Amino acid sequence: MSFDVPEDLRYRESHEWIDPETGRVGISEFAQDELGDVVFVELPGEGDAVEAGGEFGVVESIKAVSDLYAPVSGEVVAVNEALFDAPELVNDDPFGDGWMLELDFDEGELDDLLSADEYRDQIA
């Protein structure tokens, strides 16, 4: 099975992505498929600080619970509150409507993340 890995995003080994343009963060298509039906998402609030590699929340599927790790350090400027009522958006559209956070972040840390090609190799 092959998974979508958009070229314009950067990835963490633990399967989170960040859009360098918008600062949006979510989990990859591969990750949502591994988790199965997502039923609950716990996210920080606007204004909270996150640290690269630190836990920022939790995503739970029917069968598993998984911590979420921040790809970069920054401040949360928006939270996708739609996920609280419709966590299945993470399954349906992980790179779109299933986004989780929007960060104001330090671009220098992007270099520590995987490119689309590198992430594709990791999940191959």
Place this chain on the structure above:
Amino acid sequence: MTLRNPPLREVHAERDAKFTEFGGWDMPVEFDSIRAEHAAVREAAGVFDVSHMGEIEVAGPDATALLNRLTTNDVTALSPGDAQYAAITREDGVMLDDTVVYRLPDEERTDETPGTVPAYLFIPNAGHDAEMHERWVDHRDQWGLDCEVRNVTEDWAMFAVQGPEAPDLVAGAVDDGGPDVLDLPKFSATFAPFAGVECWVARTGYTGEDGFEVLCPWADAEAVWALFADDATPCGLGARDTLRIEQGFLLSGQDFHPEEEPRTPYEADIGFAVDLDAEFVGRDALAAQAEAGVEETFVGIELLDRGVPRHGYDVTNEDGHVVGTVTSGTMSPSLDKPIALGYLPVDLTDPGTEVNVVVRGREKRAKVVSVPFE
């Protein structure tokens, strides 16, 4: 550890099933979506490969006596074709396993012992077959009983076809000239031919829905599975777990375990499967408990706050003291709310009693409810 493979391991893999280790077996946990599979069973029909379940045959003049002394229910009540739920307990009344006992048609004996003798098939949980076989053989020898005990776990594949459309589906799959299995009452079984193969078909299951469990020879598993898998949704152990939790059904090894969660049938709320008039291992301990009453019992818990309760999470009372543990929990796909099973002190078991479930360090409000959850 090398995992045991069900006969259709590769057939499921070709269908892109995800697998998980369960009871030492490599089993499909999910074919497409647990939520969709769960819904199929509640609304139409699903088919599960449960070939990891154990099968032990017991036959001979003393087969009834042996089963009656090793299971908590009254096996003498069974006529050929009847099924019975029972627990298997040790001397102190703690459950080692739970099981369904089927009485098979009586067996014709050989020249040396003419006539017919009773025969049984019972179904230990995944990974318990060797232990139960040994237990039966040891006790048979110790008590000097005359019967054969055979572990036939890898002779029989087992499929559960469950859901409101399952009865018609299974009845329609019986070969021409076979019995009308729709006539089978719940908890009864018969031999019937499917795809030219003689199978044992029972009106039993573990989802709360009507349906059948079909046992077929391991070598013919693919042909029999194909009869159901086109018209029923193939389901994995993930949906089986959410379905049985909604019903409040026990999972061996998780809701009770002889070392990690030692529980008696009364604590586990399956006292209906105990017949104290039978003389079985653990009977005296259970009689004493029946008289004295239990201190804790198995209940349903519904979370009122957001979160998902999981196995091992603490349950606290209003004062924040730990009073119990979640043994099973999930987000109920049918009810779309977080539900849990676990043991609580009897003074906290009335429906509506407020408790908390500690989800990753945070107390979430919850209340005790009756099962099945609704």
